[in-house]
Amino acid sequence: MANYNIDADKALTYDVIVVGSGISGGWAAKEFTEKGLKTLVLERGRIVKHVEDYPTMNLDPWDMELRGGLTPEEKDRHYKGGRSGFIGKDTEHFWANDRENPYTEEKPFLWIRAHQMGGRSLLWGKQTYRWSDIDFEANAKDGHGVDWPIRYKDLEPWYTYVEKFAGISGSAENLKQLPDGHFLPPMDLNVVEKSVKERIEKNHPGRKMIIGRVAHLTEPLNGRGTCQYRNRCSRGCPYGAYFSSNAVTLPAANATGNLTIRPFSIVQEVIYDEKAGKATGVRVIDAETSEVIDYKAKIIFLNASTLSSTQILLNSKSSRFENGMGNDSGELGHNLMDHTYRVGAVGQVEGFEDRYYKGRRPNGIYIPRYWNIDRESQSDKFVRGFGFQGGAGRGGSRAAANRAEFGAEYKDSLFAPGPWEFFITGFSECLPYHSNEVKLNTDVLDKWGQPTLTINAEWGDNERALNDQAQADATEMLEQAGLTNIVSFNNQHEMGYGIHEMGTARMGRDPKTSVLNGWNQIHAVKNVFVTDGACMTSSACVNPSLTYMALTARAANYAVSELNKRNI
Incomplete structure (x- = not known):
């Protein structure tokens, strides 16, 4: 893409403003521009051009x-962000500067951000799974949170729609808790994974072990190349083999001639017209000059990422919305969730020497949820469930340093592969607790003098019970599969x-208990979507x-329909 029209005319009024250019923002841009709407994408960080701005994509450790x-x-x-262990020299340029963008933790919370065109779509793990009706109905059935205003049938065609364009590889398994999608050919399990799969499924008939479903091309698609098994995805893929906004949706949007991307644009608030009862645009701070600029549009889509979009709404105050735009219910900023992580087991697999x-397959195995999916799998210890990700591999010598040996024979020995190991780690569902919240902090300001967020969130008893079960199940499965030297x-x-x-x-269904309706509209501001x-x-x-992709495509389609009907 040679031209992003980044020198936007301040006087222009657009049909649509999309805040953020990551996974959901890129989809919004594609959908609106392809439907003929002049669309302004406001990106907080810099422009990142596909391939051209991936400086470490081909570097080895010794090159850095x-x-x-x-x-x-x-x-x-x-x-x-460095606490995560995910940030190295190969990707540091894609992660946000915590000093310029502070936040306050009332309880420990790791908020990892990426401020550039494409956002975290350049960095994500690319595991892509459909939700099922078990997921959409859970709140209503067990009483935690409020009922979803949609069900699987509402998203099913949109899942298919985005899968066909994004390119998802995977295998069809006919599982009610994990609906099949529109798949490219699956990646292969390696020989040890196939063996462990056979043992686990034999010992536990209600459990399946499959190859992960990932947004990686195993066949060429729309001019994008296939995955080369380099596993350097977070550096930017020059082949466009995995889904990112920069390689997939933004080029499609740009090809229409209807796209304008404005970088270094910090959205301060959504502007509300009380007489009209709708938003008229957004107020932006130029990150380089600190100039304040107002842009106008008929439709506003907030896609700045979970906490950033909420921060914008909390900061969008007026006499109509004294506590933040759309916050009639008092739920704005509440019910923060994440997935638990880093719980499971690892062991050695004998044989197969x-x-x-x-290659370095950028994917692993997946064991879908098997608790609380039917009457036979009900637990009295917890609600909801967890799934496992993992895989098998062979490392080299782990004792190369601090040894007295030397010479050619010693060096050659370091190339000998170590034993086969297999690990699984659980991802558990988090319940929507009202007490897990974010709020504006006017005492701690960012580099541009704007209020920041204070985050107050923690796991509850149910998440801890799920993790305990995941650890026990992982250990049991590996033991019964015959692995040795197991560490949970x-x-x-x-x-x-x-x-x-x-x-x-x-x-939600009720404006008294939710911020958005079933079309992702703010209940009280019909031309603002999240x-x-x-x-x-x-x-x-x-x-x-x-699910973000499918919700975005569905909401954009609805927004255009409502605009044409003059309902927004």
Whole structure:
């Protein structure tokens, strides 16, 4: 893409403003521009052009300073996000500066952000699963949270729609808790994974072990190349083999001639016209000049990421909305969720010493949820459930350093592969607790003098019970599968590590208990939509990004229909 029309005319009024260019924002841009609407995408950070701005995509550790480690200055810039262990020299340029963008933790919470065109779509794990009716009906059935205003049937055609364009590889399994989708050919399990799969499924007939469903191309699609098994995805993929806004949706939007992307645009608030009873645009602070600019549009889509979209709404105050736009229910900022992580087991698999695998497959195995899906699987210890991700592999020598040996024979021995290991780690659902909240902090300001967020959230008893069960189940499955030297783990991390923050502007049927309706509209402001993770009413236990894509495409289609009917 050579031209993003980034020198936007301040006087222009657009049909649509999309705030954020990540996974959901990119989809909103594509849908609106392809329907002929002049669309302004406001991006908080810099432009990142596909391929051209992936500086580390082909580097090995020895090509980088400190063999890929961060300098003290870089560590300081990421003094919060660095706790995750995900930020290295190969990706540091894609992560937000914590010093410029502070937040306050009343309880420990890891908020990992990426401020550039494409957002975290350049960095995500790409596991893509449909939700089922078990997920959409959970709140109504067990009484936690409010009922979703939609069901699986409402999203099913939109799941298919986005899957066909994004490109999802996977296998059809006919599981009611994990609906099948429109799949490209699945990646292969390696020889040990196939063996462990056979043993687990034999010992536990109600459990399945499958290859992960991922947004990676196993066949060419729309000019994009197939996955090369480099597993350097978070550096930016020059083949466009995995789904990112920069490689997939934004190029499609740009091709229409209807797209304008304005970088370095910090959205301060949504502007509300009390006489008209709707939003007229957004107020932006230029991140480079600190100039304040108002942009106008008929439709506003908030896709800045869960907490950032909610922060914008909380800051969008007027005499009509004294506590933030759309906050008639008092639920704005509440019901923050994430997925638990880093709980499971690892063990060695005997045999197969003469077998290896080719490449670095950017995918693993998946064991779908098997608790609380029917009468036979009900637990009296917890509600909802968890799934496992993991895989098998062989490492090299782990004792190369600090040894007295030397010489050619010793060096050759370091290339000998180690034993086969297999691990699984659980991702558990988090319930929507009203007490898990974010709020504006006017005492701590960001680099541009804007209020920041204070986050007060923690796991509850149900999440801890799910993790205990996941640890026990993982250990039992590996033991019964015949693995040895098994080590179980439960790291009991704070919220945020899953990087699946959801909620805080939830959808619902009743304006008295929710922020958005079944079309992702703010109940009281019909031309403002929120389709990123903020809209989620529950969290399920599967990765949420595919659902964000489907919700966004569905809401954009509805918004255009309502605009044509002059209802917004």
